[in-house]
Amino acid sequence: MLAFPGVVALAAWIGGVGAGLFTTLVSGALGLVLFVKPMAVVAGHRVDQAVLLMLFGAQGTLITFLTAALHASRQRIGEALAAEQRHRADAESAARLKEEFLGIVSHELRTPLNVVLGSTWRLKHSPDPGVRKAAAIIERNARAQALIVDNLLYVSETLAGHRAIARERLDLQSICHESLGTIEAEARAKEIELRFVPVDSRVFVSADPGALRQALTAVLANAVKFSPTGAYVELSLAVAPSQVEIIISDVGVGISADALSRVFEPFWQADSSARRTHGGLGLGLTAARQIAVLHGGLLSAHSEGEGKGATFRLTLPRDGEANAVDQPSMSAVGA
Numbered sequence: 001m002l003a004f005p006g007v008v009a010l011a012a013w014i015g016g017v018g019a020g021l022f023t024t025l026v027s028g029a030l031g032l033v034l035f036v037k038p039m040a041v042v043a044g045h046r047v048d049q050a051v052l053l054m055l056f057g058a059q060g061t062l063i064t065f066l067t068a069a070l071h072a073s074r075q076r077i078g079e080a081l082a083a084e085q086r087h088r089a090d091a092e093s094a095a096r097l098k099e100e101f102l103g104i105v106s107h108e109l110r111t112p113l114n115v116v117l118g119s120t121w122r123l124k125h126s127p128d129p130g131v132r133k134a135a136a137i138i139e140r141n142a143r144a145q146a147l148i149v150d151n152l153l154y155v156s157e158t159l160a161g162h163r164a165i166a167r168e169r170l171d172l173q174s175i176c177h178e179s180l181g182t183i184e185a186e187a188r189a190k191e192i193e194l195r196f197v198p199v200d201s202r203v204f205v206s207a208d209p210g211a212l213r214q215a216l217t218a219v220l221a222n223a224v225k226f227s228p229t230g231a232y233v234e235l236s237l238a239v240a241p242s243q244v245e246i247i248i249s250d251v252g253v254g255i256s257a258d259a260l261s262r263v264f265e266p267f268w269q270a271d272s273s274a275r276r277t278h279g280g281l282g283l284g285l286t287a288a289r290q291i292a293v294l295h296g297g298l299l300s301a302h303s304e305g306e307g308k309g310a311t312f313r314l315t316l317p318r319d320g321e322a323n324a325v326d327q328p329s330m331s332a333v334g335a
Contacts, residue, residue: 012067020068024060109149116142140185147182147221150214151283165208165294169319172203172244176235179216187224193232194220203237203244204319207295212316215291215299218284219248219312226310227252239318243297246314255303255310263301264289285312292316 007027012020116138123135180194187194205212216235223233227250238245255263266286285299292299297316303309 009063009067012064013071016071017064017068020064021061024057024064027060110146110153113142113146113149117146136185140189143182144186144221147214147217147284151218151287165211165291167206168209170205170207170209170212172205172237172246172316173198175207175209175212176216176237176246179213179220180235182213182217183220183224186221187233190224190227191230192224192227195232195234197234197236199237199239201239203239205244205295205316206319207316208291211291212295215288215314216246216248218288219299219314222284223248223250223252223310223312226250241318243315243317246316247311248314249309249311251309254306254308255301256306260301260303264299288314 007023009020011023120135120139120142123131124139126132126135176196180196184194220233220235227233231251233248233250236247236249238247264285266283285301289299292314295316297314299312299314302311302313
């Protein structure tokens, strides 16, 4: 009889409630015949045996229902887990397809844009002022679209795990000058002054020149886009022995406290009206932060609120060779 609970549980696990109850009934009948005088129990002469028999049946019934419920729960959990794994596999497959699609589209868009930008060089040297003005407009808009495509390509490759960086020892101030030159046309069109405050000594970083230039250009372009006509955008440096901080500040529309936590999310902008007014996919800052992380750095945003401008700080490790030669003290340069 000591094996009774295990036998009933096994029967209920394999065959369900019916099998468990049947096993309980058979076990009770065998116990009644083998260990108890059946007629004495029926006649009421052995009340204690009758009570034990009832408890025996109740125990078997309880074991049956608990075991059956446990088995059913385990089956449901297994089915839910299998369904979740299928859904996850489908989602991962869809994400890979999306990333591959974005990569293909970006490459296909980049090629004709390069042709357009290359062709404007001849138009810019035309003796006709009207042609030169049209060439400047074409170049400005083509560069803006090229930046969007570059950001789209960078984000898609990073999400797919295909993005790698090729580090070089770079003069950071030269990269800053080049990035400012990239957005000069857009700034001039909005009559926005671009300010650069250099430091006294040369600053070197170990970075991918194309990626770092793209990150700086994305942040600068964002500052220009959200600044009013006639304002200014400033780029300055804060240098320490082990790291350098690139500070890009503007006096534009600013960022609300709620929006600060989301400015680096892909495809996100403060509101739909801002998207219509200023355009863009909302990928520039996302790509810039990914570039910073890949270089062992950080990109952060700060704003006192709407209408109070914004400041972005890109922190990067300094190049080791430069540190051994040049160890200037921390110097924060700003307006």
